[in-house]
Amino acid sequence: MKAGSIKRFVVGASVGATLLGGVAHAAPPKDLADLVGVYASSGEKTLQRRGYTQVKSTAIGGSRYGYWSNKEVCAEVQLADARFITINQVEYAGACGPAPPPPGKGAPAPAAVDLRFPPGASSVTVTGTVRGHDARAYRLTLRRGQTLNARLTSRSRFLYLTITRPDGGVLFDGASSAAGNAFRGVTPASGPYRLQVYLVRAAARRGGVADYSLAVSAK
Numbered sequence: 001m002k003a004g005s006i007k008r009f010v011v012g013a014s015v016g017a018t019l020l021g022g023v024a025h026a027a028p029p030k031d032l033a034d035l036v037g038v039y040a041s042s043g044e045k046t047l048q049r050r051g052y053t054q055v056k057s058t059a060i061g062g063s064r065y066g067y068w069s070n071k072e073v074c075a076e077v078q079l080a081d082a083r084f085i086t087i088n089q090v091e092y093a094g095a096c097g098p099a100p101p102p103p104g105k106g107a108p109a110p111a112a113v114d115l116r117f118p119p120g121a122s123s124v125t126v127t128g129t130v131r132g133h134d135a136r137a138y139r140l141t142l143r144r145g146q147t148l149n150a151r152l153t154s155r156s157r158f159l160y161l162t163i164t165r166p167d168g169g170v171l172f173d174g175a176s177s178a179a180g181n182a183f184r185g186v187t188p189a190s191g192p193y194r195l196q197v198y199l200v201r202a203a204a205r206r207g208g209v210a211d212y213s214l215a216v217s218a219k
Contacts, residue, residue: 028087029073030180031157031200036087043077043084051202055096069096070202072175089176112139112194115216123149123217128197130159132207135198142218144190149217152181156210158203166191175200187218 028036031050035043044054044066052068052075059065063080067090074096078086115138117124128136142148152161152174160174161181166189174181187193195216199208 029075029089029175032075032087035084038084040079040082040084047077051200051206067095070200072200072202110135110137110196112137114138115140115195117218122219123215125213125215127211127213129209129211130197130199131209132199133204135196136212137194137196138214138216139192139194140216140218141192142187142190144187146187146218148183148185148187148193149215150183150195151215152197152212153215154181154210154212156199156203156208156212158200158208159210159212160198160200161214162196162198164194164196165189166193 032047032052035046038046047054047068051070053070055067055069055074057064057066063078063085066077066079068075068077074090076086076088076090076095077084113136115124115126126138130136148163150161150163150172152159159181161172161183162170162174163172163183165171171185171188171193172183174183177183195214197212197214198204199210203210
């Protein structure tokens with residue numbers, strides 16, 4: 001593999017090209033950011049408690065790279081001097097196995113609630129609670145070329161936002177975004193957009209509960 005043939009974004013130190021994961025995101029998964037710099041012995045136990053399983057590992061020079069999966073996200077962890085030096089979210093396929101199914105696949109999609117802006121306003125904020133696999137969904141009808149802003153805030157690091165286009169394709173997925181659960185972009189088509197708030201599968205299986213606030217605007 002030629003150095004520089006794929007992009008790598010490093011948290012903690014710069015060490016060259018991603019080994020197996022293809023394009024990496026500019027930050028580690030949100031639920032792992034606090035593990036950069038910790039001792040490997042405690043870090044690996046924490047990874048397991050958070051629903052991650054080590055898929056493979058490889059050694060290069062004085063570093064070891066471990067690839068950890070929670071069935072939705074693949075994290076590349078670089079270890080050196082008995083510590084986690086870097087943690088990068090990398091492309092799932094190739095590093096942790098076949099690409100995982102989209103969020104919610106295999107479970108009934110929640111009914112979407114229509115989002116409506118108050119008269120004279122171009123924004124709205126809704127609050128709610130997600131319990132286990134019981135995701136929340138909203139529908140907002142927009143015109144092509146509008147600027148859509150959506151920001152999900154929650155104390156839970158396992159809660160994510162996805163936005164799908166009128167044709168059903170994914171416009172935004174907070175689980176794989178370096179910006180976290182914040183989206184700003186121009187709508188590619190006219191029609192209903194679906195915004196879904198959900199817990200990652202590992203947290204949903206444990207019966208996790210998360211409160212949230214979702215702020216949406218369009219101009």
